Amino acid sequence: MADKIKLEVVTPERVVANEHVDFVVAPGVEGEIGILPFHAPLITSLDIGILRYTVEGKTEKIALSGGFLEVKGNKVVVLANAAERGEEIDVERAQRALERARERLARRTPDIDVLRAELAMRRALNRLKAAGKM
Structure with a gap:
């Protein structure tokens, strides 16, 4: 495991990933x-x-809905509000959203929270991308 880095992706509900990987690409705010x-x-x-990582090629x-990332001691920990592996995503639900x-x-209309709708659209698009549908 000398050429690997440990990746943990955790949400309030579960551990989404816990494995040694070759590299990680994360969606930073910048x-x-x-x-x-x-x-x-x-x-x-x-x-x-989308958080991407490679294992054995x-x-x-x-799909992440924001959060925080820490790198320390050859370990990456992602604390995410929500996270789903691409293969777990309910594509029909994401398309409806x-x-x-x-x-x-x-x-x-004045009663529509535009920011909330824009964020919902970004999350749905993100989930579809992670599922390979966009």
Whole structure:
């Protein structure tokens, strides 16, 4: 495991990932962050986006809804509000959420919380991307 880095992705409900990986790419609030084994210590905020990591040449994807990332001692810990592996995503549910968000944004009546609708749309698009449907 000398050329690997430990990755843990944790939400309030469960541990989504707990494995040794070749590298990690995370959606930082200021852009993507690439992390290789023996990376310098780091703490940063994460945006809605796809966390990608590679194990034995295979790339895995996890849809994140924001959170925090810490790198310390050849270990990456992601504390996420919500996280789903690409293969776990209910594509139909994500598509319905996307349509609802688009409808809200199209109406833009005074009772619509535009920011909330935009965030819902970003989360739905992110989930569809992680599932390989976009």
